[in-house]
């Protein structure tokens with residue numbers, strides 16, 4: 001799916017392991033999009049490109065953030081890995097010619113989530129968490145939940161991530177707190 005140059009460029013930029021993870025996210029996103037009645041091509045593109053800015057090179061990330069005018073909040077300054085979402089949306093637009101704002105937003109918020117997420121944003125967020133290469137305690141439960149109750153699967157993934165970050169002594173991104181609170185409040189009104 002998609003032109004060869006996209007795959008070749010992505011592989012060169014992020015390396016074969018991260019590329020294989022991206023293919024897993026793309027395939028999982030397509031399945032979820034079919035299941036939840038979302039445009040499959042949009043889900044496939046967002047899934048494939050979600051990590052297009054993933055880089056271990058902190059100087060490179062900071063340079064790109066500066067070039068694209070991305071303002072780093074305090075949590076991102078503390079953990080530069082968190083900026084690959086916002087930078088990824090810019091790279092998808094500028095280098096992979098993606099114009100669809102829904103796709104770009106799904107790439108932008110795939111790590112933190114955000115308040116009041118679209119279904120496409122939710123699909124990319126959870127596909128990143130459950131794609132077949134992921135192996136960690138709780139992933140099977142998340143895989144099951146994703147096809148039973150999408151919102152519940154996001155709450156489950158966010159709870160686990162929040163606990164993991166707290167146990168590692170890190171800072172929780174506020175967008176994740178807002179995303180989780182929003183989902184929990186919506187659930188309580190059902």
Ligand SMILES: Nc1ncnc2c1ncn2[C@@H]1O[C@H](COP(=O)(O)OP(=O)(O)O)[C@@H](O)[C@H]1O
Nearest residue numbers: 079081082111112161164165170171172173176
């Ligand atoms: N909501 C969050 N708030 C703070 N840190 C987070 C959050 N989500 C993920 N992280 C941390 O950011 C880093 C990158 O996360 P992510 O891109 O999801 O990892 P992965 O390499 O597994 O795809 C990890 O160290 C993770 O613990």
